[in-house]
Amino acid sequence: MLDSSTPALQLRGLVKHFARPAVDGLDLTVRSGEFYALLGPNGAGKTTTLRIVAGLLRPDAGEVSVLGIDALADPIAAKREIAWVSDEPMIYDKLTPFEFLEFVSGLWSIPAEVGEARARELIGWLGLEPHAHERCQSFSKGMRQKVALAGALVHEPRLLILDEPLTGLDAGSARQVKELLAERVRGGVSVILTTHILEVAERLAERIGVLDKGRLIAEGTLEELRAQAGRAGSSLEDVFLELVARENAAA
Amino acid sequence: MSQPATLAWFGRHELRLFWRDWISMMTGGKRGREPILAGVAVVFAVLIHALAYFLVVPYARAGIVPDKATLVVLTGGGLLACSLMLSQAMESVTRAFYARSDLDLILSSPASARRVFAVRMIAIALATTLLTTVLAGPFINVLAFTDGPRWLAGYGVLLAMGALSTAFAIALTIAMFRGLGPKRTRFISQVVSAVVGAGFVIGAQGAAILSTGKFSRLEIFRSEDVIAGAPGLASPLWWPARAAMGEVVTLAALLGLGLGLLAVVIAGLSANFGDHVVAASGEVYERKRERRRERFRPASVKRVLRRKEWALLRRDPWLMSQTLMQILYLAPPALLLWRNFGDDLSGFLIVVPIIVMASGQLAGGLAWLAVSGEDAPDLVASAPVPERAVLAAKIEAVIGAVAVVIAPLVLALAFAAPRIAAVAALGVAVSAASGTMIQIWFRAQAKRSTFHRRQTSSRIATVAEALSSILWAGTAALLAAGSWFAAAMAPIVLLILAGTWAIRPRRAPGT
Numbered sequence: 073m074l075d076s077s078t079p080a081l082q083l084r085g086l087v088k089h090f091a092r093p094a095v096d097g098l099d100l101t102v103r104s105g106e107f108y109a110l111l112g113p114n115g116a117g118k119t120t121t122l123r124i125v126a127g128l129l130r131p132d133a134g135e136v137s138v139l140g141i142d143a144l145a146d147p148i149a150a151k152r153e154i155a156w157v158s159d160e161p162m163i164y165d166k167l168t169p170f171e172f173l174e175f176v177s178g179l180w181s182i183p184a185e186v187g188e189a190r191a192r193e194l195i196g197w198l199g200l201e202p203h204a205h206e207r208c209q210s211f212s213k214g215m216r217q218k219v220a221l222a223g224a225l226v227h228e229p230r231l232l233i234l235d236e237p238l239t240g241l242d243a244g245s246a247r248q249v250k251e252l253l254a255e256r257v258r259g260g261v262s263v264i265l266t267t268h269i270l271e272v273a274e275r276l277a278e279r280i281g282v283l284d285k286g287r288l289i290a291e292g293t294l295e296e297l298r299a300q301a302g303r304a305g306s307s308l309e310d311v312f313l314e315l316v317a318r319e320n321a322a323a
Numbered sequence: 324m325s326q327p328a329t330l331a332w333f334g335r336h337e338l339r340l341f342w343r344d345w346i347s348m349m350t351g352g353k354r355g356r357e358p359i360l361a362g363v364a365v366v367f368a369v370l371i372h373a374l375a376y377f378l379v380v381p382y383a384r385a386g387i388v389p390d391k392a393t394l395v396v397l398t399g400g401g402l403l404a405c406s407l408m409l410s411q412a413m414e415s416v417t418r419a420f421y422a423r424s425d426l427d428l429i430l431s432s433p434a435s436a437r438r439v440f441a442v443r444m445i446a447i448a449l450a451t452t453l454l455t456t457v458l459a460g461p462f463i464n465v466l467a468f469t470d471g472p473r474w475l476a477g478y479g480v481l482l483a484m485g486a487l488s489t490a491f492a493i494a495l496t497i498a499m500f501r502g503l504g505p506k507r508t509r510f511i512s513q514v515v516s517a518v519v520g521a522g523f524v525i526g527a528q529g530a531a532i533l534s535t536g537k538f539s540r541l542e543i544f545r546s547e548d549v550i551a552g553a554p555g556l557a558s559p560l561w562w563p564a565r566a567a568m569g570e571v572v573t574l575a576a577l578l579g580l581g582l583g584l585l586a587v588v589i590a591g592l593s594a595n596f597g598d599h600v601v602a603a604s605g606e607v608y609e610r611k612r613e614r615r616r617e618r619f620r621p622a623s624v625k626r627v628l629r630r631k632e633w634a635l636l637r638r639d640p641w642l643m644s645q646t647l648m649q650i651l652y653l654a655p656p657a658l659l660l661w662r663n664f665g666d667d668l669s670g671f672l673i674v675v676p677i678i679v680m681a682s683g684q685l686a687g688g689l690a691w692l693a694v695s696g697e698d699a700p701d702l703v704a705s706a707p708v709p710e711r712a713v714l715a716a717k718i719e720a721v722i723g724a725v726a727v728v729i730a731p732l733v734l735a736l737a738f739a740a741p742r743i744a745a746v747a748a749l750g751v752a753v754s755a756a757s758g759t760m761i762q763i764w765f766r767a768q769a770k771r772s773t774f775h776r777r778q779t780s781s782r783i784a785t786v787a788e789a790l791s792s793i794l795w796a797g798t799a800a801l802l803a804a805g806s807w808f809a810a811a812m813a814p815i816v817l818l819i820l821a822g823t824w825a826i827r828p829r830r831a832p833g834t
Binding site for chain 1: 611612613614615616618619620621622623624626627628630631634635638639698699700701702703704705706707708709
């Protein structure tokens with residue numbers, strides 16, 4: 073049994089090279105039940121980091137611990153606790169949302185009756201009821217993203233990894249998703265999210281990490297980041313741009 | 324330099340896109356392979372000319388005259404080429420409707436959409452002609468070399484037939500579009516193009532089986548009954564054959580008819596082509612409700628994966644039509660099986676290699692869809708299921724689908740010739756397994772919609788898949804015939820498979 077002091081995610085000395093270093097000795101900790109926003113300019117290494125955590129990439133070096141499980145030594149056990157949502161919804165055009173959620177429940181070996189109850193709840197929550205038995209091929213980007221999110225939540229993960237989850241969502245849908253995420257965090261789920269919509273990070277995240285060139289250049293609450301940037305009272309956008317500019321100037 | 328947005332300007336743009344697309348397709352997108360491609364093209368040209376030489380020279384030496392027997396053979400060959408051209412043109416026209424690519428940009432620009440589509444229709448006609456010219460050209464060259472330059476008129480006939488096929492394909496597709504709507508047109512047009520492409524070959528083969536009991540489709544064109552029953556020498560049916568033999572006036576008439584009809588179709592239909600493209604984009608993704616199911620069905624992970632693969636395949640008529648070609652070729656052996664039922668067992672031997680080869684090709688195609696064409700690879704990879712279990716489930720789904728298609732034929736064979744059926748079943752199993760494994764070794768993520776170009780991701784996989792299914796077919800045929808050569812051939816196929824496995828792309832950990 074895990075106690076609440078066990079981090080939801082712990083990365084130590086994480087390294088991943090492609091043509092150039094994408095992640096460069098990254099240390100990062102996300103606490104249990106925390107909403108953590110990972111920010112960074114394009115190519116900073118955010119998606120690579122999250123793909124490593126989700127078990128979609130193996131790092132060249134470093135350690136990945138998910139809820140106390142060594143994710144590199146036992147990826148299957150770690151994957152049971154994780155859900156991954158990317159900006160491109162991972163769904164099947166020819167399946168209906170109901171069938172998609174049945175498929176995902178099956179992949180995570182959730183008993184049929186449990187999966188079904190959760191699926192109905194999520195479909196209702198996300199306003200997908202009228203379309204539950206329609207093929208996803210006709211869905212808008214926002215609806216597809218909602219189906220993907222329902223798929224991520226149907227197996228009740230304890231660590232939710234979201235890579236730009238609000239891309240393509242209209243204001244109403246984005247609010248629905250934000251409320252759903254906040255509710256999950258209140259229920260003890262840890263969320264790690266990347267976004268370019270800094271207002272979302274500012275409003276939802278308890279702590280924010282700023283990544284640049286594969287390294288964490290700043291981390292803390294919004295107030296702590298403001299202090300680090302020397303921009304008291306500024307918006308997260310100003311703070312973020314200042315921190316990245318300072319890092320680039322130093323490089 | 325041509326003025327922007329003119330017919331010539333769009334023509335240059337299309338030509339550049341076509342050339343880069345073709346080079347990319349032939350080189351698998353790898354830079355620096357152009358010299359190898361040129362070398363392969365030269366070798367191919369030499370080989371196909373050599374083949375044409377050996378096939379044509381015996382007739383050319385005897386002297387080719389425009390008698391009825393010659394006209395029947397030439398017309399038969401022309402009909403075969405025409406069915407291939409029509410199939411290719413229909414496929415291209417349908418794709419022009421439904422593949423958006425740059426059409427949003429072009430249609431939203433102030434340039435004349437009519438010019439764009441006119442150029443695209445001309446490009447389809449040229450590409451259609453070119454494809455058949457690659458196959459027919461060597462025969463024309465050899466005939467011109469051995470029997471005189473009059474045969475070069477064959478190129479003119481190919482151009483006329485290409486124009487005629489494209490005009491017909493455009494008119495037919497647009498008529499279907501107007502009559503049946505965009506959604507049905509996509510499916511029906513794909514099926515019709517597959518059936519037309521294979522139809523003439525299979526029809527000729529079927530007629531040969533029914534009339535002579537033999538498998539060769541050439542038999543029908545040489546049969547005395549067909550020659551005797553063919554119309555007189557003055558019939559317009561022989562015009563294309565006469566034109567190919569160098570009759571200048573007939574050639575001019577054919578070219579006038581083909582190019583004129585294409586010009587009329589382009590002038591009449593290119594103005595509204597854009598409207599159809601816009602309509603296609605709106606209706607392809609129309610809402611489609613599935614039968615309402617109230618409960619989740621309990622199932623193992625493997626079963627869940629198998630069920631998903633089968634549902635995706637069943638619900639995609641376009642992909643079904645793409646695999647239909649391979650199943651269509653099973654029709655002649657089925658016919659032979661039916662005709663010879665209860666007769667001499669040797670007639671069944673010919674069925675074995677065809678079933679075995681078709682199953683290898685079918686399995687390869689389905690394996691590509693299941694493995695490389697996975698729509699949500701990250702979702703499956705992030706699930707707590709070992710990769711081996713996912714692959715095993717996908718293999719089971721592929722083998723299950725192949726079994727559904729092939730089993731009825733093998734069962735029918737079992738009633739007439741149990742030993743031959745057992746050999747066929749064994750051949751089907753190893754051929755399907757080989758095709759599937761090759762696709763797994765060479766898997767590379769791709770969109771399912773690019774199925775018709777799956778060979779571009781790996782030439783080696785394509786060649787290996789073809790070789791293994793052909794050689795397993797040969798091995799099964801030898802085994803069915805009781806020949807010991809089968810024991811020598813099987814290790815050769817296994818060696819090829821081992822070699823293919825050895826040169827498979829290594830997947831770096833974490834990719």
